[in-house]
Amino acid sequence: MYLTLFRHRWQKTLRSTFFRQGWGVKILLFLVAVYFLASFGFLGYFMKEILQDAFKDAEKLTPIFSSGLLFYLLADLVMRFFLQDLNVITVQHYLTQPISKKKVVHFLLQSSVFNFFNLLPLLFIVPWAIRVIPEEYGLTHQIVWPISMLAVVFINHYLAIYLKRVLAIKAKIFWAITALLGALYAAHYFELIDLTALSKAVYLPLAQNHILGLWPIGLMILVYLVNYRFLLEMTHLDRWSTKAKEASAFRFSFLEERGPLGLMMANELKLITRNRRTKTALYMSGFFALYGLIFYGNETYADNYTWLMFVGIFMTGIFMINYGQFLVSWESAYFDGILTRAYSMEEFYRAKYYLMILSCVVMYLLTLPYIYFGVHAFYINTATFLYNIGINTAVLLFASTYNKKPVDLSKGSAFNYQGTGAAQFVIVIPLMVVPLLAFQGFKIFDLEYYGLAFLALLGVVGLATHKIFIRETIKNFKEKKYINAAGYRERD
Amino acid sequence: MEIIDIKNLKKSYSGVTVLDIPNLEFKAGQSLGLVGNNGAGKTTLFRLILDLIQADSGSVLSKGEDVAKSEAWKHYTGSFIDEGFLIDYLTPDEYFQFIASLHGLTAGDLDKVLSKYEDFFAGEIRGKKKYIRDLSKGNQKKVGVVGALLGKPDILILDEPFANLDPSTQFRLRDELDKLNKETDMTLLISSHDLAHVAEFCERIVILDHGQIVKDIHTNEQTLKELEEFFIQKIRGGSPADTATEEVSD
Numbered sequence: 189m190y191l192t193l194f195r196h197r198w199q200k201t202l203r204s205t206f207f208r209q210g211w212g213v214k215i216l217l218f219l220v221a222v223y224f225l226a227s228f229g230f231l232g233y234f235m236k237e238i239l240q241d242a243f244k245d246a247e248k249l250t251p252i253f254s255s256g257l258l259f260y261l262l263a264d265l266v267m268r269f270f271l272q273d274l275n276v277i278t279v280q281h282y283l284t285q286p287i288s289k290k291k292v293v294h295f296l297l298q299s300s301v302f303n304f305f306n307l308l309p310l311l312f313i314v315p316w317a318i319r320v321i322p323e324e325y326g327l328t329h330q331i332v333w334p335i336s337m338l339a340v341v342f343i344n345h346y347l348a349i350y351l352k353r354v355l356a357i358k359a360k361i362f363w364a365i366t367a368l369l370g371a372l373y374a375a376h377y378f379e380l381i382d383l384t385a386l387s388k389a390v391y392l393p394l395a396q397n398h399i400l401g402l403w404p405i406g407l408m409i410l411v412y413l414v415n416y417r418f419l420l421e422m423t424h425l426d427r428w429s430t431k432a433k434e435a436s437a438f439r440f441s442f443l444e445e446r447g448p449l450g451l452m453m454a455n456e457l458k459l460i461t462r463n464r465r466t467k468t469a470l471y472m473s474g475f476f477a478l479y480g481l482i483f484y485g486n487e488t489y490a491d492n493y494t495w496l497m498f499v500g501i502f503m504t505g506i507f508m509i510n511y512g513q514f515l516v517s518w519e520s521a522y523f524d525g526i527l528t529r530a531y532s533m534e535e536f537y538r539a540k541y542y543l544m545i546l547s548c549v550v551m552y553l554l555t556l557p558y559i560y561f562g563v564h565a566f567y568i569n570t571a572t573f574l575y576n577i578g579i580n581t582a583v584l585l586f587a588s589t590y591n592k593k594p595v596d597l598s599k600g601s602a603f604n605y606q607g608t609g610a611a612q613f614v615i616v617i618p619l620m621v622v623p624l625l626a627f628q629g630f631k632i633f634d635l636e637y638y639g640l641a642f643l644a645l646l647g648v649v650g651l652a653t654h655k656i657f658i659r660e661t662i663k664n665f666k667e668k669k670y671i672n673a674a675g676y677r678e679r680d
Numbered sequence: 681m682e683i684i685d686i687k688n689l690k691k692s693y694s695g696v697t698v699l700d701i702p703n704l705e706f707k708a709g710q711s712l713g714l715v716g717n718n719g720a721g722k723t724t725l726f727r728l729i730l731d732l733i734q735a736d737s738g739s740v741l742s743k744g745e746d747v748a749k750s751e752a753w754k755h756y757t758g759s760f761i762d763e764g765f766l767i768d769y770l771t772p773d774e775y776f777q778f779i780a781s782l783h784g785l786t787a788g789d790l791d792k793v794l795s796k797y798e799d800f801f802a803g804e805i806r807g808k809k810k811y812i813r814d815l816s817k818g819n820q821k822k823v824g825v826v827g828a829l830l831g832k833p834d835i836l837i838l839d840e841p842f843a844n845l846d847p848s849t850q851f852r853l854r855d856e857l858d859k860l861n862k863e864t865d866m867t868l869l870i871s872s873h874d875l876a877h878v879a880e881f882c883e884r885i886v887i888l889d890h891g892q893i894v895k896d897i898h899t900n901e902q903t904l905k906e907l908e909e910f911f912i913q914k915i916r917g918g919s920p921a922d923t924a925t926e927e928v929s930d
Binding site: 434435437439444447448451455458459462463519521522523524525527528529530531597670673674677 | 730731732733734754755757759761762763764765766767768769770771774777778779781782783808809810811831
């Protein structure tokens with residue numbers, strides 16, 4: 189029985205929409221995964237040499253490794269807290285079957301360990317156990333240490349799950365823990381206490397002493413049992429149902445009063461602010477406004493205009509690109525409604541067009557302070573801003589007619605590839621590569637400022653002729669509507 | 681006069697014909713009930729009339745114009761097939777306001793129309809701070825049906841309007857549709873699994889089976905019985921024609 193449950197879990201993964209993507213997307217995502225695994229694997233494997241190099245007079249390396257461990261674990265805990273979730277609702281179909289609740293909860297907890305956050309630490313633990321531990325502490329430790337370390341990772345795993353659940357129910361406890369962590373870090377920062385020493389004192393014994401190496405296993409079992417008892421009490425579905433949030437009072441009424449076009453823009457803004465996936469995209473855009481700090485402040489990039497151009501397009505257009513590449517896909521859930529109502533397609537697309545421009549204007553204003561790094565930052569941001577609103581808006585609008593994969597608005601956007609098709613990758617070429625190449629053409633002759641002016645000019649021409657490309661977009665939309673509608677209806 | 685005229689309409693998915701209608705006409709002002717088992721092609725027919733899918737051959741003429749070529753029908757056709765017609769992150773009020781604006785209704789007009797449906801809403805739809813996605817299936821359906829009626833359409837197309845509604849609301853909707861049929865020139869196209877409801881207020885009933893029209897009845901006292909007979913016959917394997925063809929799902 190227990191094995192059957194695990195087999196279901198495996199089938200769920202294999203049959204998820206993720207694997208139903210086209211081959212092009214699959215291969216690309218596979219390459220990305222391989223890239224990350226390889227780079228972390230590389231880092232993990234050569235951790236010995238890296239630490240050796242940094243601490244030349246250290247007698248043993250494991251104490252240094254142990255000193256840093258606490259920081260990794262705290263960061264890991266925060267990451268897990270936001271990206272990991274466990275919910276009885278995912279197994280509710282078992283609750284009415286003749287399987288004991290205890291078994292279902294055990295299954296839920298045990299099957300949760302198969303995730304990315306538990307794979308990553310292995311890339312560091314295993315090489316260290318093989319390459320460093322034997323020469324520093326002997327062969328028997330080679331076996332015990334990695335097991336203890338794995339238990340340490342699992343403590344984090346179950347602790348994050350528990351904390352997340354406690355937050356949902358007892359907000360006070362969550363804030364208490366957050367305050368404690370914050371205070372701890374502050375104390376470390378002001379050198380009142382030394383967290384590295386603490387980390388070393390806690391984790392180094394795992395490599396030195398077999399008996400002491402057992403405590404993580406004990407603690408892991410304890411955290412597991414706390415979780416288990418907690419979840420067992422929670423198997424009634426009403427304990428999980430969060431109250432439906434009250435509708436936002438913010439209706440963008442100033443737009444609503446301006447006829448169908450205003451209403452469509454208001455709808456679009458409501459779409460962005462009332463759904464989880466679009467909201468994450470919105471927050472991320474604010475974060476990306478800081479992207480330039482890495483490059484404008486850095487000597488190495490100060491004269492690399494091509495690279496700064498890329499940064500400029502990215503910063504002023506991040507929301508537009510994030511949002512624009514799934515245009516209409518966002519509305520897949522009610523696409524049939526769009527097709528049968530007396531929508532004016534012109535206003536439908538103009539609403540999107542103005543909104544993309546608006547987002548670029550906001551991002552442009554946010555990035556104006558970069559002028560602090562020199563007036564060239566201002567020129568670059570202005571040129572890329574104009575190119576974004578003139579040309580890239582047109583590209584995104586037209587490309588939207590090739591979107592035919594539904595997007596579920598209620599899911600978060602981190603690690604979410606739903607709705608991603610070849611179009612999302614191909615679109616990068618006109619969006620980024622073409623302007624960079626055009627600019628490069630001027631740069632060869634040391635005419636950087638002419639290059640910028642040229643891109644700005646292209647943008648202005650695009651703006652002036654936007655009616656033409658909106659018309660072309662609508663034409664293409666009508667040709668593709670049956671295919672797209674059929675695609676959007678394939679919801680899970 | 682025929683408001684909708686269907687000619688040689690054919691649709692198949694991967695080689696299986698799901699709809700094949702040589703000829704079907706709907707009279708203006710008439711109410712038509714469409715019945716048939718799952719996979720009979722009811723939703724496919726509605727989707728073709730609404731130009732949501734492309735026919736393999738044939739055409740649907742609405743007021744004489746091909747729905748796949750002209751978009752004039754959108755202004756006088758109200759429809760609700762499924763939740764795919766609802767913008768679920770809006771509140772019902774916002775949704776109605778949006779639909780009204782597409783039809784050029786003022787806020788006053790809208791209020792007047794909506795106030796007629798207060799009973800139908802049972803106080804659970806308007807003025808509530810709830811998104812459509814958080815409403816129950818039944819309440820979502822109410823929003824969709826009233827949304828379809830907002831533009832005072834000449835043609836109203838509803839797919840399974842009685843499903844998911846509580847018994848009282850079902851009767852209320854039936855009375856409302858009956859009233860629309862009697863008091864206005866609206867053409868009603870209603871599909872339903874509830875034979876009694878359609879037999880009650882539809883002037884004409886069409887039975888679809890495996891994509892083909894097998895019965896076209898002008899309603900009278902015997903109709904409900906005739907309908908029940910037909911579907912009972914099917915499970916008993918009465919007519920050889922039924923057992924020969926395979927079930928197709930839409």
